[in-house]
Amino acid sequence: MSTTREAAPPSGAAAMEVDRLSVDVRTPEGTAHVVRDVSFTVRSGETLALLGESGCGKSMTAQAVAGFLEPVADVVGGEIRLNGSDLLALSAAARRRLAGPGLAIVFQDALTALNPVFTVGTQLAEPFRIHERLSRKAAKAKAVELMERVGIPEPRSRVDAYPHQFSGGMRQRLLIAMAVALRPSVLIADEPTTALDVTVQAQIMELLHDLRAEQDTALVLITHDLAVAAEHADHVAVMYAGSVVEAGPVGDVFADPRHPYTRGLLDSVPGSRNRGEPLRFIPGNPPDLRAVPTGCAFRTRCPIAREDCATHRPELSETGLGRAAACHYWKEAAHA
């Protein structure tokens, strides 16, 4: 909507670059390397899906980027650049100034993420009160506007209602409204639809999609759902055991996976490519992050693993135009 943004080229500059981010979690049984050298870039007006099973480190990556790690977790390396400036080098106050207009996050648990004792209007008005120092009245008018934008019926009368008076889907809309209030350059959506009914899920994804286009936001979509990624993302980064194992345009990656893990994931989804065959699955379980196998973390479950997979950790390296995979034998994986 803003005229300056419209002038910017579509899929323009990198809004956020994450470079070799690593996060450790201290547990009583030892240190777990939950995020290991994760790198990705997301551009304005573009959606990047961080795809992976639960426990692969995708949510931890999102929390580290947003600055909301639990006290037991620490960023132990890497850089997070938002419009060029390194977030990790900023003071707490400087990061707070960016929380909202620079970087916003939609949390996964829509049912408990709204404060039960305040009206939704008060909560929606908060970003404007904090960052733009608007009066109560002006901020409330903005809140009504926001409610309208995210499709909440009768916003004028509903602005003074409390969270428990809204359905799960409506609450997720309110959370999204809060996150996009100040037109952030990067919006992280952490499993935004897990708590919701299937029909509502589609509506929420559509809303995120529209807001992204309207505000030229860079959207990072954290999901375990291949279909959601396929439908709504432009790029995908597949994570396994704390690392990105494959990245690229979503259509290319899904049509022609170049990492055995991505291939295994796609094969385990019923669809046209495996019609009539018994459904395949990846044998074994993801490794304990306190004791990840040496070399390639996936080798213990990999159908094409060789001896040097145990001794040399594969780097994420280019496999084609805009594509990368972390596998010594990606060519075999691609044609297996």
Place this chain on the structure above:
Amino acid sequence: MLAFLWRRIVSSALPLLVVILGVFFLARLTGDPANLYLPLSATPEMRAEFAARNGFDQPVVVQFFDYLGQIARLDFGESLRTAQPAAQAVLQAFPATLQLAGTTMLIAIVAAVVIGSLAAYRPNSLADRAASLLSSTSASVPDFWFAIMLVLVFSVTLNWLPTSGTDGTAAWVLPILTLLIRPFGVLVQVVRGSMVSALSAPYTKVARSKGADEKRVIFGHALRNAAAPALTVAGDLTVSMINGAVVVETIFGWPGIGKLMIDSILERDFAVLQAAVLLTALTIFALNILIDVCYALLDARVRQGVTA
């Protein structure tokens, strides 16, 4: 809200009647006032005359219904000891207790909110452990012992503070400290507990993601959610403080309702005792209703009768 208040007032009426009944009959078990107020050499005629003058010659049940009738006309009888109206004696003593209890609770709540929140902000930190040690000690020390120790140290040995009375700010220090320790200790623990869960709730993360600073997160978002349990306990502690005023008022010679009750029991001054207990009970009922109103103001879900 008005309907809610009215329901609460009506439902308090029966327990109040039980209190009146209990005090009336129990007081009369303490013995015959004539033994205290008449000389040992009093003749049976003098005793009969004393009983008739004070209505003690009637059967107890009749006395009770007479008493109920008097209460209905807001007549609480006269003190046997001073011939002063009982209501006047009680109303003179009550403000001293209320001031003491009110000041103490205010200090306890403010201190507990600050210390409990700081402790909850970093669970298991040094500050948290220090607060935990302080609060559990404070909640477990017997108040009568603590009062006597305070007098011994600050009044007798150091001679800094008076041992009793109400003159000047200095006289307030020891009674307040004595009354403070338990509520303070208990409240710190309650505030800490509910703040730990409020601060780890998803809505505090959301507040931070909007750029709220820590002050706003702790005292704006978390504290209001943590207030309900603390309020319940604070109300309960206030009630026991008004009741427990007996100990402190006796030790420090504080002319409040606790001391008045003890004196009127010893003097078999039935009218004053009954009026004192009735007023205390009314205060406690009012306090409970006030707490319910506070809940409703704090949380819309209570107001609208939503569960969970």
